[in-house]
Amino acid sequence: MKYLLLIILLSVPAACFCQNKMLTVSLNGIGDIKTGMKKETVERLLKQKFAPGQHRIDWSVDTLFCQYKHVGYMLVFKKNYEETPPGVYLKEVNCSAPQLKTRSGIGVGTDKHKIINTYADYRMEIIPMYDSEARVQSKTKSTVWVYDSDTDKVIVFHLYRNKVESISAALYQNLD
């Protein structure tokens, strides 16, 4: 009985700790990683350099995978040709960690209908996915895009069998 009490006492702070590690998804980004950040700022945050040759950042768009605070992310960088010389900024951040949550409580595993009802006041798109090789529409994968009306920011929910599998925060202008 004494051990049971001890286990309960130990598990309460552990649960609190896990809750603190919740990753907030917003139109601005995921956790500390915000879309629109310059490549150098992301590098400082992640404490790693992205070599142009290695990740082909000399191309207009480049995708790479990284770890930050023990969570895996996919980052998409894009060149801004309006700057001289062109700067590279973060166009999209994607994550599938279970601790992801939007402010409205949408996270990995949430049902499509809950997303639709939660963001009823926003412009949304539900887009079926295609197998790029065979050009066949997927029967299991789709995306729900929730747009900000005032900016070019969007949250993309990637669904598998109508449940959220991963979430992206992105800038949708000039999406390639």
Added chain:
Amino acid sequence: MKKLPLIILLFAAAACSSPNDTPGVSVSPKAKTDSIAVSTKGIGDLKIGMKKETVEKLLKHKVATPNLSVDSPAIYRDTVTCTYKGEDYTLVFAKQWQEADTDSANIIKLSQVSSRSLLLKTPSGIGIGDDLCKIVSTYKDDRLNISPVYDYTKEPWVRIKGKSEVWLTLSELELDKRMVFYMTDNKIEGMSVAFFESE
């Protein structure tokens, strides 16, 4: 009591016969009279892409489109309302500007047809009064665009509370057409079928 079977027989015969019945074609009389089919082709008999003259023949009257008689590339559409078979429709006619250097520039075609008739039904069974969840479930394999509706007469634009539109693109082969569901408080109150390029 002897007359009862005769009355039943007469009722049965009346229920089975209809002046428009085609021999050999099995159609439920209820479905035939109680619904107007909405597809990417149009609403009922009114199909997008129809020439104005064909629509006029169908409606059995001339349709005035004064905007389209103005010789200006800036004005290429005109909206009219009409009643056809007892139901109200809004029709948008457009000039064909794609071939402006030929005689076809003068061709006026139906580019959008809308209605709020309670008889509207898509082939998947979506009708007036159905909610957003039913649309999303029914068209789970298709592209849907859900947008709030704004009052564009005000500056800045003001969102009209409770109003939204759901645009449906049915397949990759029909990207030039869209079906629109007009929603109030998440329930369908009208439908429209239109060409994309006429925007």
